[in-house]
Amino acid sequence: MKKIDKNSRIPLYIQLMEILVDEIENHMEENDQLPSEREICEKYGLSRTTVRQAISELERDGYVYKQHGKGTYVAPRKVNQNLARFYSFTEEMKRLGKKPVSNVLSFKVIEADKKIARKMKRNEGDPVYEFVRLRLADDIPMLLETTYVPHDLFPGIRKEDLESMSLYDMLRTRFGVKPTMAEEVFRPVVTRDDEAKLLQIPVEIPSLKVERFTYDGDIIVEYTNTIARGDLFEYRVRLDNKN
Amino acid sequence: MKKIDKNSRIPLYIQLMEILVDEIENHMEENDQLPSEREICEKYGLSRTTVRQAISELERDGYVYKQHGKGTYVAPRKVNQNLARFYSFTEEMKRLGKKPVSNVLSFKVIEADKKIARKMKRNEGDPVYEFVRLRLADDIPMLLETTYVPHDLFPGIRKEDLESMSLYDMLRTRFGVKPTMAEEVFRPVVTRDDEAKLLQIPVEIPSLKVERFTYDGDIIVEYTNTIARGDLFEYRVRLDNKN
DNA sequence: GTTTTATACTGGTAATGACCACATCACCAC
DNA sequence: GTGGTGATGTGGTCATTACCAGTATAAAAC
Numbered sequence: 001m002k003k004i005d006k007n008s009r010i011p012l013y014i015q016l017m018e019i020l021v022d023e024i025e026n027h028m029e030e031n032d033q034l035p036s037e038r039e040i041c042e043k044y045g046l047s048r049t050t051v052r053q054a055i056s057e058l059e060r061d062g063y064v065y066k067q068h069g070k071g072t073y074v075a076p077r078k079v080n081q082n083l084a085r086f087y088s089f090t091e092e093m094k095r096l097g098k099k100p101v102s103n104v105l106s107f108k109v110i111e112a113d114k115k116i117a118r119k120m121k122r123n124e125g126d127p128v129y130e131f132v133r134l135r136l137a138d139d140i141p142m143l144l145e146t147t148y149v150p151h152d153l154f155p156g157i158r159k160e161d162l163e164s165m166s167l168y169d170m171l172r173t174r175f176g177v178k179p180t181m182a183e184e185v186f187r188p189v190v191t192r193d194d195e196a197k198l199l200q201i202p203v204e205i206p207s208l209k210v211e212r213f214t215y216d217g218d219i220i221v222e223y224t225n226t227i228a229r230g231d232l233f234e235y236r237v238r239l240d241n242k243n
Numbered sequence: 244m245k246k247i248d249k250n251s252r253i254p255l256y257i258q259l260m261e262i263l264v265d266e267i268e269n270h271m272e273e274n275d276q277l278p279s280e281r282e283i284c285e286k287y288g289l290s291r292t293t294v295r296q297a298i299s300e301l302e303r304d305g306y307v308y309k310q311h312g313k314g315t316y317v318a319p320r321k322v323n324q325n326l327a328r329f330y331s332f333t334e335e336m337k338r339l340g341k342k343p344v345s346n347v348l349s350f351k352v353i354e355a356d357k358k359i360a361r362k363m364k365r366n367e368g369d370p371v372y373e374f375v376r377l378r379l380a381d382d383i384p385m386l387l388e389t390t391y392v393p394h395d396l397f398p399g400i401r402k403e404d405l406e407s408m409s410l411y412d413m414l415r416t417r418f419g420v421k422p423t424m425a426e427e428v429f430r431p432v433v434t435r436d437d438e439a440k441l442l443q444i445p446v447e448i449p450s451l452k453v454e455r456f457t458y459d460g461d462i463i464v465e466y467t468n469t470i471a472r473g474d475l476f477e478y479r480v481r482l483d484n485k486n
Numbered sequence: 487g488t489t490t491t492a493t494a495c496t497g498g499t500a501a502t503g504a505c506c507a508c509a510t511c512a513c514c515a516c
Numbered sequence: 517g518t519g520g521t522g523a524t525g526t527g528g529t530c531a532t533t534a535c536c537a538g539t540a541t542a543a544a545a546c
Binding site for chain 3: 517518519520521522523524525526527528529530531532533534535536537538539540541542543544545546
């Protein structure tokens with residue numbers, strides 16, 4: 001049994017969270033009941049304050065749910081593409097057993113115009129990569145992405161790199177950058193003619209326009225504008241009740 | 244100054260939250276500093292435990308943010324839905340300082356057909372409420388929702404109940420049910436004529452169709468089909484990199 | 487002047503002890 | 517059988533106390 005190190009500089013409730021997550025992921029099933037709070041106090045020599053704080057965070061993170069008077073239980077695992085975690089087209093398609101292909105339609109270095117500069121929190125005129133990729137899964141067009149990446153942060157990216165590997169893999173392996181967070185904003189839009197053609201859908205089908213801002217710390221390392229075909233792509237998200 | 248009623252059956256931290264929200268919305272600006280936790284303790288005669296619990300909930304709900312060593316501040320108002328937490332139209336609109344109204348267009352108890360039964364993991368023929376609500380914020384139509392709720396779990400719901408309070412408030416106060424989790428699936432769709440009329444938008448503007456499954460433990464307590472007008476609603480989500 | 491130190495704020499972590507509210511079940515009275 | 521009733525286990529709320537960890541500032545030392 002893992003133990004709590006009371007002399008560690010890591011807060012006790014964090015340590016307990018890690019122990020419990022490990023327990024949940026490796027030894028428990030959905031809807032299994034956790035030991036009661038008081039049992040956990042006993043077992044690890046912690047106060048109920050600390051135990052409740054740990055469990056409260058786990059609840060917030062979607063690992064468990066509580067029922068007053070009954071107990072605390074392992075939350076059902078998330079299904080499908082879940083927006084609550086970081087998303088990579090390449091990774092996700094592999095997970096679904098499909099063959100992901102990136103077709104780089106254009107690739108250039110441009111000077112950021114006013115809009116791009118504002119979106120990326122940079123100065124107008126800063127050099128940025130701009131590349132358009134058509135993403136296919138098993139040869140079916142799924143997404144049309146226009147991506148902007150600061151040139152000064154990641155010099156030497158070539159078109160071929162993007163065709164062979166995912167952007168995130170490249171940032172990690174070539175530049176040692178592992179994005180910490182991303183924000184996506186999406187809204188339904190009428191599909192434009194040129195987009196419809198590339199995605200091989202009729203214009204009558206609306207698309208989902210997704211703006212993505214990817215951060216490493218507080219620096220934006222990627223700004224992407226995606227058109228996702230509305231007939232094939234569905235977004236799924238799990239919301240947790242924070243009370 | 245509003246006071247805390249220590250004899251109320253409403254938890255003190257909830258009462259404090261309401262007071263603080265009121266304060267924030269009516270007398271404070273973005274990034275204004277709140278009184279320190281200890282000051283609030285003093286002012287309302289509460290323990291720091293309670294004050295911290297209230298503030299912690301406000302932080303989760305996006306009202307405030309904290310800075311260690313400095314203070315607690317009013318969070319910037321976001322205009323967007325944040326999918327990372329549980330969402331209630333009523334609550335969200337209040338948070339944005341808008342007046343939410345639910346216009347119940349129809350209300351009946353029906354027998355679940357095959358589709359509804361499958362979606363709700365119930366048997367065909369089970370009686371369920373079906374109600375259609377047009378949700379408005381400051382008199383502007385925002386959403387058109389068709390909701391299904393099992394009748395046997397929540398007997399005695401009336402049309403008027405839905406007009407006066409949020410569904411989640413009702414489930415909680417009348418039936419003691421506090422949903423633990425919700426799952427949403429959304430896709431862009433062409434706005435139907437009747438929907439366009441109710442939402443007061445032209446059919447050319449695509450809408451977002453959102454299916455929502457709300458769970459209490461492993462029981463589905465609500466299945467809702469929403470049409471959100473694509474010109475006004477934008478969904479925003481934060482993705483964290485868990486690696 | 488600059489740098490260091492003290493100190494007095496802020497929120498963060500933690501233990502302890504008490505009592506409340508809800509769920510379950512065994513038991514008893516009817 | 518049905519309906520209470522009480523015991524017991526669960527999570528929920530709350531006060532009190534203590535100390536830790538960042539932040540800012542002003543006093544002291546250089």
